Amino acid sequence: MSLSPHQPVAVFDSGVGGLTVLHELLVSLPAEDYLYLGDTARFPYGERTQRELRAFALEIAEHLLEAGAKLLVVACNAASSAALGAIERHLEQGGRDVDVIGVVAPATQLAVAGSRTGRIGLLATPATVTSGAYERAVRAADAHVQLESVACPDLAPIIQRGFPFDAHVLDTVRGYCAPLREAHADTVILGCTHYPLVAPMLQRTLGRGVTLVTSGAGVARSAERALAARGLLNPRPTEGEYRFQCTGEVDLFRALGTRFLQMPLDQVSRVELDAGVAASAQGAPA
Numbered sequence: 327m328s329l330s331p332h333q334p335v336a337v338f339d340s341g342v343g344g345l346t347v348l349h350e351l352l353v354s355l356p357a358e359d360y361l362y363l364g365d366t367a368r369f370p371y372g373e374r375t376q377r378e379l380r381a382f383a384l385e386i387a388e389h390l391l392e393a394g395a396k397l398l399v400v401a402c403n404a405a406s407s408a409a410l411g412a413i414e415r416h417l418e419q420g421g422r423d424v425d426v427i428g429v430v431a432p433a434t435q436l437a438v439a440g441s442r443t444g445r446i447g448l449l450a451t452p453a454t455v456t457s458g459a460y461e462r463a464v465r466a467a468d469a470h471v472q473l474e475s476v477a478c479p480d481l482a483p484i485i486q487r488g489f490p491f492d493a494h495v496l497d498t499v500r501g502y503c504a505p506l507r508e509a510h511a512d513t514v515i516l517g518c519t520h521y522p523l524v525a526p527m528l529q530r531t532l533g534r535g536v537t538l539v540t541s542g543a544g545v546a547r548s549a550e551r552a553l554a555a556r557g558l559l560n561p562r563p564t565e566g567e568y569r570f571q572c573t574g575e576v577d578l579f580r581a582l583g584t585r586f587l588q589m590p591l592d593q594v595s596r597v598e599l600d601a602g603v604a605a606s607a608q609g610a611p612a
């Protein structure tokens with residue numbers, strides 16, 4: 327079945343972090359309709375195995391395509407690192423001609439292009455660091471750039487729990503930034519879509535001379551190009567609609583999401599994902 331410009335763009339993450347990417351999309355492509363899914367029941371993805379992440383991502387991709395998505399945005403570094411290629415292959419095998427955009431390539435391109443010293447830092451969840459996806463992307467972009475990666479197991483869960491961000495959070499942030507200060511990184515990739523929510527703390531700790539790189543703006547540009555190339559940009563002259571699905575508690579998602587997106591989250595519903603799809607993907611290599 328051919329796609330129409332009037333179908334929604336689908337965006338997913340393990341929780342509210344992907345709202346930082348959705349925010350850029352809403353600003354850059356306001357005419358589009360959006361469907362955002364937060365897999366809050368299985369948060370945090372950062373502690374999951376590569377195999378689990380691939381199973382979850384394939385399951386969610388299927389769900390969002392059934393909901394009518396014309397483009398998939400994987401607004402989660404852990405899922406992009408583990409599963410972007412698997413989603414692309416899965417769609418190709420099923421004869422579905424839908425573009426999938428992840429967050430690793432846009433962030434890497436910005437960081438490599440912007441670094442003057444060639445010393446780049448990465449703050450990310452353990453799953454993203456373990457996958458080696460950023461190492462590979464940086465090496466492919468420029469073999470002479472050094473990447474110092476720091477796994478931050480506590481940071482996304484702290485942010486997902488919500489405000490207030492107190493002195494304990496600041497200490498945690500300082501601990502994760504210390505190796506990047508020692509490595510004299512001039513550019514730091516926020517390799518988890520939750521982290522822009524503590525950008526002021528990170529910037530103060532790392533120093534104002536350090537450039538923080540997030541994926542949102544690059545993802546929005548890629549989405550625009552992908553839609554334009556297929557004649558799928560929504561032509562309406564007005565703003566589109568956005569709605570949300572989550573796999574966990576709806577009220578919690580709405581309360582936290584409203585604060586993070588700084589826009590109303592009126593339409594939020596709970597979805598049960600099909601465990602059968604996850605189970606059948608378990609056989610995929612780890």
Ligand code: DGL
Nearest residue numbers: 340343371372403404519
């Ligand atoms: N926001 C997700 C990411 O970009 C991960 C948070 C988590 O579920 O651990 O990797």
